[in-house]
Amino acid sequence: MPSNDQTDATRDELIQLITPNGERRSNAAYDPWVADVDGAALQALYEDMVVIRRIDAEATALQRQGELALWPPLLGQEAAQIGSGRALREDDFVFSSYRENGVAYCRGVDLTDLLRVWRGNASSGWDPYAINMATPQVIIGAQTLHATGYAMGILTDGADSVAVTYFGDGATSQGDVNEAMVFAASYQAPVIFFCQNNQWAISEPVRLQAHVPIARRAPGFGIPSVRVDGNDVLACLAVTREALDRARTGGGPTFIEAVTYRMGPHTTADDPTRYRDANELEDWAAKDPIARLAGLLDSEGLLPAEVSDAVKATADEVAARLREGCISMPEPAALDVFKHVYSEPNSWLERQQDHYEQYLTSFGSSEEGGR
Amino acid sequence: MPSNDQTDATRDELIQLITPNGERRSNAAYDPWVADVDGAALQALYEDMVVIRRIDAEATALQRQGELALWPPLLGQEAAQIGSGRALREDDFVFSSYRENGVAYCRGVDLTDLLRVWRGNASSGWDPYAINMATPQVIIGAQTLHATGYAMGILTDGADSVAVTYFGDGATSQGDVNEAMVFAASYQAPVIFFCQNNQWAISEPVRLQAHVPIARRAPGFGIPSVRVDGNDVLACLAVTREALDRARTGGGPTFIEAVTYRMGPHTTADDPTRYRDANELEDWAAKDPIARLAGLLDSEGLLPAEVSDAVKATADEVAARLREGCISMPEPAALDVFKHVYSEPNSWLERQQDHYEQYLTSFGSSEEGGR
């Protein structure tokens, strides 16, 4: 367990249970947390990762084909998202950023809901209470405070669920993320800060945001932290389970730095060749999270052709459903712009809506969709 | 020198060179930084502390007598302010909060300038460039970013001066203070974060803001920190000198936590008996910064009656000048409200000023002061 009495050198240690070559590495502290993960469970994690990578590829294709306006790929971060996402209980609540499509998948999101925002059909994709996950947050870092406040509510309710917030390496520079740690520590709120350090914030390398490893930040707020190989799904599962357990049993917040890599562009609008080296990408490709688990499965005879074919088929089927959901999404109606600004009537807005309806009527088109 | 390889236990150590009983305690790391402080220098530090306590008492009295609207006493924090303030060079630049009247005194502030804000005669008291100290900042924590930016400018200029920012324990919760550490670490800016942990932020105890000792915060940002007995003027001088030296020689930022106590109210408008124990005050009175240095001086025969009488006379004389400056401060003119909003002409404001002049003229009173 991470502690405030460690030196930074111990804090910097990267928890790893599967090596890049796919070998199982033992770790006395964390092995117990995944003792129940048998072959079938490993296969399931493998399938999850393959599926979300397939979702990512399909969405990227949909963007290239003009069906989506934008897409933020998670390519390379599958282990961090599946390992942590699969550790959660249904009554835990996730507050994420925009790149956590893999986590949303773990929460059981409807596939079409993943795309609504990026197709421009909605400001957010789903009802947060339906899957206990807030919709993606665009304002960097803001969601970490929401998670902390939610966790304060869990405490007051006397419940044992946990709020989990996801954010990037860049986000650690924001005041909000640091204030969230102040509040979380002060109230000992059951919240997990899950930082996916994917080395880049758009074009800015992590060293611009953090002069020392990010995992060192939290202990200064009185929050234990752990640094995990973010491309190792088993290690991510283990550290998240440990943190969840601590939170459920009154131990307060934990900070997890998952060291990973954004293998794709920041979004489909970005061109990473402008600011980073091809070599770097190659280095990280050698640590690929899916290849690594495949290696382990293979060495244990858990990835025969019928299994990998079935996984591929599942992924293809998911991708087909995703595409279908995308292109058959109903167009919003013009007057939807006025809906849900308030929960109660608002005279200013009613007047504007009224006038705009009259305006549309003057064209004979009040029920028309986007122009 | 503080380092990133320490454990928290070593980081929590309180640097102390004079015990509460007034005994000199040796410290291998910090003694060299004050090796030049001879008897005369110690006497000078003593005089400084007595004088600023006297200023504080006089200003409090002026407030009670209705000559000032408000006053934020520094009572109890003299050693932290004089020890650090006297370490600075003229070309260093201070960005403080509202309670650092002792630091302003070290910078050579005109006494009357100390009071302008609190009498309601100005929004700030002095020209920052005249004493290389920004005027007091009311927005908690905002000045730490200004100091960091200023220090970035020092770097670009290739100069070897240092920006020093003062703030309280409560301020450490603000996003700005944490962002300042991010920027300072990232650019390795020559800035010192001097936190006077006086145990309280108005009615809130420090444990609400920080779950662990405040000095632990900075290392998580890659900034070395030191925890010093804030009631020990010599120790404060030593740690500040060390930090200044590091900054001047390219070593980047340092965070200093000066552990002290606000013996008076938050401001003259505050009633601390509503929220804190009389016992606590007594405990801290036993660690009084002035009594402690007096004890040391006395034991070394450096505080004969003529010295302490002379110090007292100086303090009285300063207090008399302060009072005189206060009550003879000229009243602002009505139209001063419009001055210096912009450096260049502004048509909106000119029109308003013009109208207001006409309005005052309609009473025959355009040159009258406050009504």
Add this chain to the structure above:
Amino acid sequence: MSTMTFGRAINAGLRRAMDNDPKVVLMGEDIGKLGGVFRITDGLQKDFGPHRVLDTPLAESGIMGTAVGLAYRGYRPVVEIQFDGFIYPAFDQIVCQVAKLHYRTKGAVKVPLTIRVPFGGGIGSPEHHSESPEAYFTHTSGLRVVSVSNPQDAYVMIQQAIASDDPVLYFEPKRRYHVKGEVDESVDLSSTSMNDARVVTEGSDVTLVTYGPLVPTARDAAIAASDDGISIEVIDLRSLAPIDFGTVEKSVRKTGRLVITHEAAQSGGLGAEIAASITERCFYHLEHAPVRVTGFDIPYPYSKVEFHHLPDLDRILDGVDRALGRPNSLSPHNGLEG
């Protein structure tokens, strides 16, 4: 009916809201043991405990952001911002989260947050303690903004604000905290709406619109003007977003003249919206352009000169004279030398 100060009325309203709904929690700096720097939450932590009345770390964005999180969890947080000038660190959370979350989630997430802001000047304080930032929020779609001017409204409207499923900024005129008034605590909350403006005094010559701290000043102006035979109808807006323009319009159709007064800077202040909207709605009934009597376009000044900045009875009456086309400070030859 009992007589209580403005501050006490808010306290009583908070207490009532907390009694009625266990999901109501108060958050802010120094609001617990101290009862807030203005003592508005006095005694509430003692009676409801530290889980219902939270002293928070000193970080306004943190307070607002965690309040949003509590709202997600089904709470109704009431946040105290210590002084008007300290709301800006929370601006991002207010504008991007509090205001937009309901819209963003198509109504799935409600943010029934109340943000209490002691605001306005006249208390002799240094910078940042006397501001009137309401126009930033009235321009922010998704928020409701109210301001109260008397103990009865303070008592009722704090409860209505808390009961609202929309986020509400509740602006308290801090220089009136010690003013006393009658408060009927038995009033039925649903018998009035915080969205409705109130005609304070009826009149036929000029409509004088204001809110919060200047309502008593406006009423005094109406009394003073009546000595000169001028009949002023004073309207207390109460809700600043949305504004009950129906009530203002009705009055202006009667009087044909409109004066608006507020402490905030003139340019882009609420007076502009009121003047523009009323001109749109009753252009042909107006006999003079709407007149604004407001603070200047300056940062809030130091206290020795703050009463130049703040509209007072004389400046309001001068504005009324302007609206009526009577001799006023802007008429030619207004001065002694003139």
Add this chain to the structure above:
Amino acid sequence: MSTMTFGRAINAGLRRAMDNDPKVVLMGEDIGKLGGVFRITDGLQKDFGPHRVLDTPLAESGIMGTAVGLAYRGYRPVVEIQFDGFIYPAFDQIVCQVAKLHYRTKGAVKVPLTIRVPFGGGIGSPEHHSESPEAYFTHTSGLRVVSVSNPQDAYVMIQQAIASDDPVLYFEPKRRYHVKGEVDESVDLSSTSMNDARVVTEGSDVTLVTYGPLVPTARDAAIAASDDGISIEVIDLRSLAPIDFGTVEKSVRKTGRLVITHEAAQSGGLGAEIAASITERCFYHLEHAPVRVTGFDIPYPYSKVEFHHLPDLDRILDGVDRALGRPNSLSPHNGLEG
């Protein structure tokens, strides 16, 4: 004279300002190697070095606060805010420090800061990428606010903004970045002032006031209206605080009718100030109440419906019809069924 895109013109202006004054430094997220997400600072870090063009940590308050510190030290920082919706974390530093420091210190400290904000909608982006927050700043005393509408102004005014000893918010209409225009780089900067509005097209029936992204739309509206025999005078405000009301007033005295259009929400938007001020200044010349054609009082909507929210040529012309008392959408029986 050379032809360049809007974005390129700003780049050229920045380059010129940096050439002329070594104290000019650029700060922002991704502005260095990447040249900014809109490539406005393309090539500048390469040519001027990382001490003049700083990629900053991802923290807007931090950027603004350190820029203030650099100003203290004698620098003239030019800050890029990546998108309009990301300016709010810096709001406190802008409102309490950038805007007030000169006043606070009686002129001792100057803050010659330029804050570049790509703003406005119409680019099909998700939330927070299409906002028009200018009214928050035009209501903040101590700031200057400008917006540019064409490459020539963009080139000149970025330099004027940087040269100004006052803090300036410089709003760039991001959906026009790729529009090309003629830029005269040899122009004498002191021959024009960014404070002056510009008459884009002269006209006699209606004055149409706008700024930034809607200037081309307004010009198109004037052309379309002229086919109907309606003569519109289009004014590009350029400076939003202070507004050159003299130019607008002169026009309205001629036309008697005023239409204002902007993308920002109507309530409390700049249109309110323009309507109120012009009504004050030329009430007896107005033949109709000023008409506002603006975004709705809603959070910026998702892109499939954003063109309902954004004023376009048809909505502007409908507003012109209203101002002229011609049949329009609000007339009785406007529709097909009518």
